[in-house]
Amino acid sequence: MNDSHVWVVAYAALLACLAVCSLWLWQSRRALAREERRLRQMVDQWPEPMLIFRDGRLMRCNRAAADLVGYPSVTSLFGKSLVSLSPAYQPENQPSSRRVDELRRRALAGDVVQADWMLTRADGRRIWVAMTLAPVYQRGMQTPAVLCAWHDITRQKxxxxxxxxxxxxxxxxxxxxxxxxxxxxxxxxxxxxxxxxxxxxxxxxxxxxxxxxxxxxxxxxxxxxxxxxxxxxxxxxxxxxxxxxxxxxxxxxxxxxxxxxxxxxxxxxxxxKEAEKQLRFMAHFDALTRLPNRVLFADRLQQAMAQARRHDFQLAVVYIDLDQFKPVNDAFGHDAGDGLLLEVARRMRSILREEDTLARLGGDEFAAVVMNVPDAGSLELLLDRLLVRIAEPVWVVNHSVEVSASMGYTLFPQAGDIDGDQLLRQADRAMYQAKREGKNRYCRFQDSAG
CATH class of the missing domain: 3.30.450.20 (PAS domain)
Structure with missing residues (x-):
């Protein structure tokens, strides 16, 4: 009888876990769909030819792109590769496939790549474009898509x-x-x-x-x-x-x-040039808050670590996660959630110094590099101010809402060799410790091995 009771409880727990996982997957898919919708709208409304490639295949383009290469509809281009829209060799006698691989590799590494490129239209006529490639990072995707902009320079050539x-x-x-x-x-x-x-x-x-x-x-x-x-x-x-x-x-x-x-x-x-500037911004900044994104944050962290070693000062990496953000987003809609993120980002940026970096890593997660930290006590005074400022009510879509933040931090230099990714993971672990201890607080990273 006792064994039966145990099996019933275990089965109920399994069903509960499955329900929670299903809800999480549903919400993640909704968030991804929103991001993809925004990207599609931007591409469709862009006045110049613009395309999105994922894994080397065209997944989205606008009417201007289809018109430029002479295809009857945008959907007739879907699934094609850039190589299939190009002659076998570019004018420098370089195979188009090899050149595409090189440009794509650089874009996936985070570069904004520009090149003059020859395309073959559907009617066989060859045209020249000034081509710009940039990575586009989407939530839930391991590798970025590649955003491609064309500007017709056939006449100029x-x-x-x-x-x-x-x-x-x-x-x-x-x-x-x-x-x-x-x-x-x-x-x-x-x-x-x-x-x-x-x-x-x-x-x-x-x-x-x-x-x-x-x-x-x-x-x-x-x-x-x-x-x-x-x-x-x-x-x-x-x-x-x-x-x-x-x-x-x-x-x-x-x-x-x-x-x-x-x-x-x-x-x-x-x-x-305005399009290129916009592409560079999209590659390195968060579209909503206009803060640095994860890619630019990693680059700035590496630069800050090099300066800290060279000039012998201490810096801190702070991981910030908003508490109770999801209920606000669910209760009042995504416009309210976006408005809340914008205001919280503005408040944090106003407290940090010009030399510090604040980035949005995704969702309701932020990270900061705080330069020239004299000691942990001085940093914690700054974090106290951030907690107080974040917790103040925010007026969004005709409602007053409140959130708090859980923060984790770690200091650099440390006794052993460590890179930027490890520092961010340390701060992340400390942030989760702050959540376990009750939220609306900060914790310093403590190495359990020590």
């Missing part, structure tokens, strides 16, 4: 290769084209030149074209001796607007082999 032949038709080009004399003074321009610079034909002729401020006429010297100069630089329109210009300047030789003219081709790449 064409004019770089055939600018001598294009002199007779340059006025119809979308890129700005100008011709100068041997001294670099403008003799003729096309309509795109006026559109980008805001200068009319009369205002441009007889003046220098847009050139890098820090290099100026030396650009003409380089083009005269080497035959071509190419680069990107900031330029100001006549109305004062700042633009980013991509210029290729080539010399034209006379019958004696001496430069008689210069031909310049440039395009306005301001939008492309």
């Amino acid at each position: 064409l004019f770089e290769e055939q600018n001598k032949l294009a002199l007779t038709v340059f006025k119809n080009a979308r890129e700005a084209i100008f011709i100068t004399d041997a001294q670099g003074l403008v003799m003729d321009i096309n309509d795109a030149y006026s559109q980008i610079t805001g200068r009319s034909y009369e205002q441009a002729v007889g003046q220098l074209p847009p050139l890098p401020v820090d290099e100026g006429s030396s650009v003409l010297i380089v083009a005269r001796h080497r035959g071509v100069w190419s680069g990107e630089f900031a330029s100001q329109r006549r109305d004062g607007q700042q633009r980013v210009i991509n210029l290729t300047l080539s010399s034209v030789l006379d019958d004696q082999g001496e430069p008689s003219h210069f031909v310049g081709v440039f395009s306005d790449i301001t939008r492309q």
Whole structure:
């Protein structure tokens, strides 16, 4: 009879565990679905071609990407690899597959990678794009997806290769084209030149074209001796607007082999640069709080540890987990949860110093690197202030809510060799000790082996 009772209790406990696990999995899938939905919306609404690759296969793209490569719908691109959208060899005679592997490897390692790339459209025509690849980290995924942005530079490439032949038709080009004399003074321009610079034909002729401020006429010297100069630089329109210009300047030789003219081709790449800036931000910062993400936190922690060794000071790694965040999120919705995270992040950032780093690791978990810590007592005074500030009521979606925080910390340097990941794990273990002791408190890491 006793044995039967034990089996009934064990079976009930097993069912309870299964129910809890099922609930946790359901909530994790919902959170992942929200993140994927945000990413899909960003890609769909982006004005330039944008795609997402996972494990080398296209899983999402926008209408602009499908139009650029001539496919009837975005879904007709799903499952394709970047190699399948490219010729077998890039113009440098490098296999596209090998080059893709190299670029993808760098992006998965955390780099924002840029390259000029040749694509093959559905109709067989080849086009050039300025391609930017960046990692996108999603909750629950072991490896990041790769976000890919394209900017069509086919025309620019064409004019770089055939600018001598294009002199007779340059006025119809979308890129700005100008011709100068041997001294670099403008003799003729096309309509795109006026559109980008805001200068009319009369205002441009007889003046220098847009050139890098820090290099100026030396650009003409380089083009005269080497035959071509190419680069990107900031330029100001006549109305004062700042633009980013991509210029290729080539010399034209006379019958004696001496430069008689210069031909310049440039395009306005301001939008492309803004997209690249956004991609870099997404690779290293949390989209909601705009705090550093786990990747950037790890990099800053390594830098801080190197400084601590070099300048002989002590730093602390603090792991912060919000208590009772989930009930707020469940009761009032995800907008309330997001608002709460934003306010808590702002409060913590206001207490930490400029030299300290605060990052959002994911969900309701944060971490901080506190520099120049004189001793544990000084650090704990700072942590007391953080606990008090976090626990103050927060007004979100017409409700006043309260949460607290459990914190764990560890100090560096330590007696033995240790890396940044180990420091973060130590702080994480100390944080869980704080939760076990009742939450709304902090604990210092204690090595159980010691």
